Each structure stands twice: as C-alpha cells, then as structure tokens.
Amino acid sequence: MAIAKAEKPLPKKKKITAKTLKSQRALLIAAAIFVIYGIVFYYVPLVGWLMAFQDYSPRLGFLGSEFIGIDKFKFLFSDKTFLRVIRNTLAMGVLNLVTSTFMAILFAILLNEVRNTRAKKVVQTVSYLPHFLSWIIVTGILHDVLASGGIVNELLLKFGWVDKPVNFFAKPEWFWGLVAFSNVWKETGWNAIIYLAAITSIDPSLYEAAAIDGAGRWQRIKNVTLPGIRPTIMILLLLSIGNVLNAGFEVQYLLGNGLVQSVSQTIDIYVLRWGISQNDYSLGTAAGLFKSFVSIVLIVIVNQLARHYGEERLY
C-alpha cells in the first residue's frame, strides 16, 4: 500500500468546548481514572530509582540515606559476575524469543490447516493449558522427567543410546537449550492463540483465488497466510524485544545449580543474590535500572528499524 506522504495539512483541530467536555463527562472520568492509575503505579515508584545513587539503608530510609553517586554502577561493571549475567540474560532472552515466536507461528499454521474442527479445538485447548501452570510445577515435572531414574533416561537406556543415565542438569552447555525448551513447552499453545486469531481474519476469498490459480496447500501458506499475519508478527516481536532482558527468573532459579551457575544466572537472580540477600538494595536497584535502560534502548532501535523498512511499529 502506498500511503501518500503525510504532508497534507492535518484536519483542523476541533475546539474543546465546555459543552463537549460535559457531554463526554463519563468518558473523561473513565480516562482520568486510568491516567491516575498509571501515575500512581508506574511513575511514582520510579522515584525509587534514586536508590541506585545512594548507599541505601532501610533504617535511615529513602530520605536519610547518603548519596554516593555512581559507585554502585562502578561496582557492577567491574564485577565479572555481572558481565556474565548480562550475557546469560541476553542469550536466553534472544533464544527464548526466537524459539517461542517460531514455534508459535508454526503451531498456529499447522493448527489452521487441520480441517476437522473438533480435533482442532481439542488440540488447541490441550496445548495452551501448560500456560496456566506455575514455573515451580513445570520445573518439578522437568526434574522428574529428566532425573536419572526418569522416563527420558529410562528410554535412552532401553534403546541403548547411552550406557549410564545422563544428568541433564549438570551440563552448562545444555542449560540455555533446556530453558528454551521449557519455555516452548509451556507457552507455545498460548502464544499461538493470537496468530490463530490473525489467521482467521484473513479474507477467505484470497485462499479461494489462490486455489483457483492452482496454488497448493504449501503455496497458500507461503503466499496468503504468512503475509496475512505479518503485521501481527512484527507487532508481537516488537513488544517482546522490550522483554528480552526479562529472560526469566523462576525457571533459571529453579533449574539452576552450582555446576551451571555460570550460564544460568540472569540479572534478576543477580539482583536477588547481591541486592536483596546481602541487604544491598542500592546495588539491586542499580542493576534493575540498567536493565530498564537497555530495554528502552532496544525498543527504540528496533522500532526505528521497523519504521525504516516500512513495517508495523509501535509509535
């Protein structure tokens, strides 16, 4: 679609009169409530960021604590562990993003091709149920399934592929994969819902036209379905880019152990260990602040890229 360059003069702004205000009273009140909600719950807490520049002590409180400039940041970036933790977070975040997006799209398309409505519904319902399990349960299942006496090792032994049980949790090189796998297992069905919805909104006549032109199933997927959900994919990708650094806390915390800690610890776990556990709330805040900062930068960059390539974007 070629949109004419938006040089045209904007339509004249309507004057806000007392009358319109009055007639839209209900809407205004509705909006105001959410604005207040946003300010109270999203913006006021940001004042706490100041803690990152203080030597915060809970006893002296927010007002009484001494300001120490950027000492905490200096400590963070001279700490090898923190640098490693950033790497882990980014790696797992990207891996999760890629695998979960890919699997969700794949699953949605496959499901869409199922002709039997009943089977489709059942599969869809079953597949998104794991989303409602908490991570503690999912990791519990993983621990059981992958234990040395668990089903996976039993099978491996039975088929003679290994001669002694594999300890899946002791291998640092497998940890990221394990996390990505559990994410996919838990969230694929749920993430696919939105793509399925996008697919159903594609005009059926497009499929018909393609079929008449002799396009097979594969070609219809490639030329109709995928382009049809492309804007949805872009928007969802953009939204999740901001979440890359929220690569997770529970799953790494619960699956991790000493052997794999060099690859398992994320920024959130670092905050827990060095900030909350050690009573150094300033350090924790500094790490959190850094995380937010990187997230914002990532979103802005990706949004600019999207704008540049003429894709859907956030703003």
Next chain:
Amino acid sequence: MKRKLTVMALVFAMLLAPVLSACNNGGGGKESGSKSNSAGKDGKQEITEFTAFLAVPGSEVNDDNEVKQIIAEKTGYKIKETWLTGQTETEAIGTMIAGDEYPDIIDGGVATKNLYEAGALVPLDDYIEKYPNIKNFLNEEQWDSLRQDDGKIYWIQQFGNIKGEDKTTTQTMGAFWIQARVLEWADYPEIVTLDQYFQLLEDYNKANPTMEDGTKNIPYTILCEGTKFFCLTGAPLELAGYPNEGSVYVDEETLKAVDYNTTDMTKRYYKKLNDGYKSGLVDPESFTQTYDEYIAKLSSGRVLGMHDQGWNFSNSVNAALTQAGLDKQGCDYIPIGLVFDEDIHNRWFTRQYTINTASGIGITKDCKDPDGVMKFMNDLLDQEIHDLRFWGVKGVDYDVNEKGEYFRTKEQRFESTNTSYRATHLCPYSWMPQYEGTSDDGINANKPSDQPGEFYDGLNDDIKRAFDAYGAKTYIDLLGVNEPAGPWYPLWTYSNAITTSTPGGIAFTKMDEVFHEYMPKVCIADDFEAMWDEFLKTYEECNPQDFLDEIQAILDKRIEDHKQYEN
C-alpha cells in the same frame, strides 16, 4: 444517560476492587497480636495469637493443634509459625526488609543481623530484666555476646542451652553417616578413615546392589543446594581432626584463622570424591538435586551413606524411615567420626559452651505487644509448659513410672514420628527458646530423645544392634566427646553474620559463588588436577585475604572479650 453512568460506575468499581482489596490486605496483614476470643465455648479467656517467621525449613502445625490449644489456655497466648520454603534465608529476609512488613516474631537465621541493620527489631533489654525465666536462660557472658554495636540485645539464641546435667544423646552436628545394614553386613567393623568408609560402601554395594524390593542402592550422595552446601564443603576440616569452625580453622598455637579450602587435605578429600564419582560410588545427581529431592532419597532408604549435619536431615528422615518400616531392613543412619589417617583424633562432637550469636529469636517493630511475646516466651520456658512442648500430654504421649521417670510405650513412640499426628497433636514450638539437659525435677531429661532409658528403648532394632556391637549407649558414644579448644569455638557463629557492606563480606560472597561452581566441577572433572588448579586460580581472584583479615579480627576480639569472664 443515567443508566449508562451507573453501568460505567459499576464497571470501574469492579476494575478497582482488586486494587483496593489488595491495599486492604496489606493493612490487614499488619494487624498483629490480634485478640480473638478463641476460647470460644466457655468464653472465659482471651487468647492472643502472634505470628512468627522462622527462616529454616520446618513443618507447620495445624491451627487447631491440641497441645497448642492447651498451652494457649494455660498462658493466654499462641503463635502461628511460618517456615522457610524454597528460598534461602537471606532471600526471604531480604524480601521482607524490602517490603518493610514483618511478623511479630522472627528468626532470620544468618540474616538476623540484616534485620537489625534495617531497624526491624526492637531492643529486648527491659523485657529480659522483667522475666526471670528469660533472664536465667543465658548467662552474663552469653547475654553480652548478643549485644549489638549500640549495646542492646535484639535477639535471643534459643538453642544449645543445657540445664542441669548434660544428657545429650544424639549427634545434631556433622558426621559421616552410614546405614546400619552396611555395618551389620560387614559384622560391625572398626571404621576410622575416609578410605575405609568408601571401601566399605563399595564392598557392600557390590554384594547387595539393591534393596529388598529391588530398588537400586545409592552408595553415597551429597547435597549441594544453596546454603546446604556444607554437606559437601564442611567435611575436610573435621576429617583433618579440627572441630567445625565453618569456613576456616583456628591454629590453636598461634591463634590464627587459617583458610583450609585450598590446602592439601581438602584436595585429598575432593580427590576421593572424584574417584568415587568416576567409579559410580558417588550419586551422579549429587550436584543437581534439591533439598527436597535429597530428603526424599534418604527417606526411601536407598542411600547407604552421606556427610551431613544431624539437624539437617535426621528429624524428617528418621521419622519417615520408621513410618515406612525401613528400619526392619536396617536403613537407619549411624554417625561415624571419620578422619583422614588413623593417627588423627576425631573431634566431630565437640561441646559447645558459646551460643550461636549470629541468629536467634527477635521481636519486630510491627509487633503491637512485645511485652506479651516476652511473657509468653517466659512461660514457654516454664517446666510444665516445656514438658508439654517436648514430651506432650501426660497419659497420652508419655507415662510416668513410680520413680517419677517419664517413659513412652512403643505405640506412643511410633505416634510421635507420625507426620499427621505431629501436625494435629504435638506443638513443640521448636524454634522458640528451649532447654536441653535435665528437667527441674532432677530426674527427667528436657527432651525425650535425651532421656537415657527412653532414648535407648525408643531406638529401632537396627540401631540397637549397632550400638551393642560398638559398646555404645548413645550416638555420642560412637563419636567420643571433646572439649572446645578456646572461647571462640565455633567461629562460624560469628563469621556467618558478615555481609557485603565490608570488603571481607564481598570476598566471602564471591568465594561462596566460586565454591558453588567449582567444588562440584572438581568432583566430576575428568582431569582432576587441571580442574583443581583452575579452582585455585579463580578462588584467588576473590581476594580471600580480605575475608581472612576480617575473620582474624573477629577471632581476636572474641578471645579478648572472653578474658573478662575468666575465673
């Protein structure tokens, strides 16, 4: 229009409801020491309930627990105890401080000092003077050792207090443990060294690879999770003949704190584990299992041996083994005082005259009635209530013979290991101040497990046979009793309170991270020597000297402080 507005108002009300009610809950949670007329039917007495958080894993008792109710009726108070689940104590306490909301009573474990630094605890000095049982609970030196830098006392160490004659029978401290069936199979051999121990486990497992029901035995397992890491790292110190001082040992001649983690003796221990791992003796899941999985494993009777602190597993595991009838197969654990070489004297059981000053029971600033809490604690130390807590109800949980001695029948003993009975009936308030040793009556022990006759009769047959074979009457007899080398012992009670606010604390936290990663790596490494060298290198980068300096200062101060109480 009107109707629309009403509809909208309703929608907003619904949207806001969760938010508002959340606020309410927050406020409600703060209500403490709430009076409730729970004496109910007769309505005579008002019972105040306090909330308590104890930063250790524990089992909750039911709200309508019978002994709890009896104690409440006698004293007018009860406590709702909450325990640590799934977190470490520092994480749980850190989160609590960040939220600035506390229960009435708290034991923060190693993070107790953090609570003080956050200003969450109230000073107890005035109350201690007011209540005689509490005042007499500790001696002057012990009270003074609990004083913080402002000279006040903020928590009471509740354990290790022996009243009258010491009747300790169980090893609550560390040991290498071995199942009774292994000893019986080998006809109760004399085991002194680590090598002999592993040899025995190997021989037994070769001869009996499975349990009676066909479950495979696990010769040796190690718990490495989080703060329970001492099951792996604590052993070399004691194998070398030092008492457990925590992260260092004290050279008794020069009075210097020495880091043992990089010494040859430690290396020797890990080499042994590495060999064991390669030969399949050491459970491959050792380094990845959680505490719950570990306890479940021990409770299944599959594990032949491990190194652990008695307090860390014995309560839950012994009860589970008995309830499952696994004592018939000889699955109960016997402690052994292992050393590296036969000429080293074992000090696994060393008497402790100093208390653990790093943690204890404190009262928080959110508590509305600190005086009530202290009054209740005073009552809990009363002999009558103390008996209720640890023995139970006379005639129900124990009987008294003509000499005034308490005893339990077989059924009573069995009931006392039953989880659901413990939840509905028994209420030891196990983390509140308590006595070991002898009761005020001069006859009975303060706890059934310390009652000589009762203790021995209560043992499962597999343990009795082992005791008889070794000529022991108690677990302690198996290990031998040692006196502490100096007033600092055990040093971990001081070193545990170090936080990252000092360079030593930062070094300690970093060292801890290195241990968590490298000790397991060393154990499973194909090339042991190379991995050990890598460990040493990484360890050096943490500046362990900063930590040692701080420990040395603590040690010096401790020795100096003690001088004024001598003679």
